[in-house]
Amino acid sequence: MQQVVIIGAGMGGLAAALRLQAHGFDVTVLEKQPRPGGRSSVIEECGFRVDTGPTILVMKDAFEDTYRAIGENLNERVEFVRLDPNYRIYYHDDTHLDLYSDPAKLAEEVERVAPGSGAQLARFMADSAAKYALGMAFVERNYTQITDLANPVALRRLLQTRAYQNLYRQVARAFGGSDKLAKAFSFHSMFLGLSPFEALAMYSLITYADLALGMWYPLGGIYRIVEDMLHLAQQMGVTVRTNAPVEQICIEAGRVRGVRLASGEEVPADIVVSNADLPYTYRHLVAPEHRRSYPDARLERMDYACSGYLLYLGVDRTYPHLQHQALYFSEDYRANLDAIFRTRTLPDAPSFHLNVPTVTDPSLAPPGHSLLYVLAPMPNLTAGIDWEAAAPVVREKLLAQLERIVDPDIREHIVWERDYRPTDFLHDFNAAHGTAFGSLSHGFFQSAYFRPHNKAPDVDGLYFVGQGTYPGIGLPMVHISSRLVTERILEEWS
Ligand SMILES: Cc1cc2nc3c(=O)[nH]c(=O)nc-3n(C[C@H](O)[C@H](O)[C@H](O)COP(=O)(O)OP(=O)(O)OC[C@H]3O[C@@H](n4cnc5c(N)ncnc54)[C@H](O)[C@@H]3O)c2cc1C
Structure with missing residues (x-):
């Protein structure tokens, strides 16, 4: 053997x-x-159980395929809940948009934020579906030689969808210049460690996978x-x-x-x-x-991907007004992303991902408590930021935003807290340059x-x-x- x-x-x-x-x-x-x-990974302390890294499960079929390959059925072994909306997006001006998987509800939301954009949404989703088909042709295979890239069907789709253009600019054009919708439908490239201002429009395929194929939460x-x-x-x-x-x-x-x-x-x-x-x-x-x-x-x-600063909070309250998943986009979103990817400096006003899994799964916290997971993308360690000094600064900025979004008195209700820094990714996992989502950018x-x-x-x-x-x-x-x-x-x- x-x-x-x-x-x-x-x-x-x-x-x-x-x-x-x-x-x-x-x-x-x-x-x-x-x-x-x-x-x-996971931290289990004081009655809280928090996923320390990934919290979003999309393209469930890829997970199921691993189980099928060994003669097992994932859905018989783990219980899943479908999330809808996938995210609530909070803008700096106290407005929000819910990104629903349900196409009718999503169309209503985009109309509310930018009247007249429902038809643009339908075109954007059809175009993103074509990009998904294009991308998957290159994702689902091994490579031996460069000619493996030759694929006439893919080339036609590439030209049709102009997937070689800039992601943010293409999405902004698709939504008639609406900055709010451009942000909401392009941020997904961040999950690959890529700024939407620098990514290829091809990565609308992730937006499609999120919204059209569904987002899942495994109980526990x-x-x-x-x-x-x-x-x-x-x-x-x-x-x-x-x-x-x-x-x-x-x-x-x-x-x-x-x-x-x-x-x-x-x-x-x-x-x-x-x-x-x-x-x-x-x-x-x-x-x-x-x-x-x-x-x-x-x-x-x-080219190395970005890192992240994470704050995990256990609070002795529940928040019925929150969704399971949310994103907060800071006022100068562009400056935030440039700090992460270009100037490699500590962002002045970090945007972040807020995950509150106890909305769906109260078993992750003691009764009457909530678990909050906050992930703010940060430059990787090539930036030379002193994280001992920077961590309390970032924490303070995140808490100030949580006071606006979650609870003005949140600080008084924190009963358990941990953080995770770019230096931890290096130390714990040998992650090159302390990169968070993965080492090499896309x-x-x-x-x-x-x-x-x-x-x-x-x-x-x-x-x-x-x-x-x-x-x-x-x-x-x-x-x-x-x-x-x-x-x-x-x-x-x-
Ligand atoms: C904060 C955060 C949020 C994320 N959110 C999502 C999300 O919502 N959805 C999603 O799909 N993805 C998300 N990701 C990305 C996803 O988690 C990763 O891309 C994926 O987990 C990488 O898995 P992997 O198997 O490649 O390796 P890793 O998880 O990186 O595991 C590599 C392992 O190798 C071990 N190792 C390293 N060096 C040695 C050595 N010398 N000897 C022995 N062992 C060693 C490490 O300790 C580690 O356990 C997120 C990542 C982070 C950090």
Whole structure:
């Protein structure tokens, strides 16, 4: 039986472990942290249970596919609630817009915010559906050579939808110049660590996936899925070891032989799949003589995604006026995004994502309490921000906005609090430059064929799974990545 070592128990690592074990490989997962899950982790303290990373589940089919591949049914094992509206959007001028999946309700909302825009919405959604079809043609496949990009149907869709244009400008034009609607229908690129002012219009496909395919909440939170995958892993005979940081991938004569842990222990393997950040893996786990295609200079030139500051609050009140998910857009949204992506400075007025899962799932907090999760995108660590000094400043700004949106007396009702900083992403997960959602941003030259491949070019038996390789960032993408790397390994090893 061939031995596989997977470095990292993120969602991608776990999904690959399940799939490979089901195909008869003998899989061991080695995770540096005390708890599996990676960026999809959880804190359980004082009666609160908070997902620390992802909270939004879209493209549910990608998750279901992992379960189908091992003969299981996700929907029989985890209970899901569909969210609608997907988000409430708060603008700086105290107005709001609810982004519904229900097309009729969504049309009413956009008409309320910008009269006459209902027809524009229908055109925008049809156009975004075409971009989704275009994008998925490049997402759902492995790449070997550049000609794999040649696809006449996709080229026609690319030209029809002008997916190569600038995202924010195209969306603003689609909604007759309405800044409020342009923000509401373009911010989704932030989930890939891309500013809508810099992203390709192609990424309207995420808006489509969100609104048309639906958004789900697994009861117990996203970590409930990680727990279930761990349970299945145990049943299937996968070995998952925590507190087991890998220090080196052992390579002899151009082939992997296993890995060496920080403790000095060597774990032999025929195949190593790294779920740790790809740039980190090459730089720190593969000796330079075995990565001529990925020297330090190339890794430095890559374009890294943004980071984030998170505040988790337990409060001794409930808030019937809140939606499960919300976004707050600061007055100078452009300046906020430029600070994150261009000038790389601490944003003066951060925009943020507010998740209040207790609206749907009160079991996450003691009775009569609420859980608030606030995520403000921030520059990554290349900005050189001193986070010991910056964290209290950002916290104060976020609380000032929560006083407006949630509760003017919120400070008096906080009974539990934790934060999470860009430095924590580096320390906990070896996230390159403390990037939050994933390491490599999704510009054209870091997507599809141009994203680092899931097979190392210079070492036999070394593969990648997760956000660092294709298709890229986000939970559905890392599930698809687990399928792609499994297909690749099966082609080469069976
Ligand atoms: C705050 C936040 C909010 C997000 N929101 C969403 C969302 O709502 N929806 C969504 O779809 N996505 C979201 N994302 C993105 C999503 O969480 C990630 O893209 C995805 O979880 C990445 O999974 P992965 O399997 O690639 O790896 P990771 O989760 O990054 O896991 C990699 C694992 O490797 C381990 N590791 C690293 N180095 C070593 C080593 N040397 N030895 C052993 N183990 C090692 C790490 O500890 C980690 O456990 C969010 C991310 C963050 C941080």
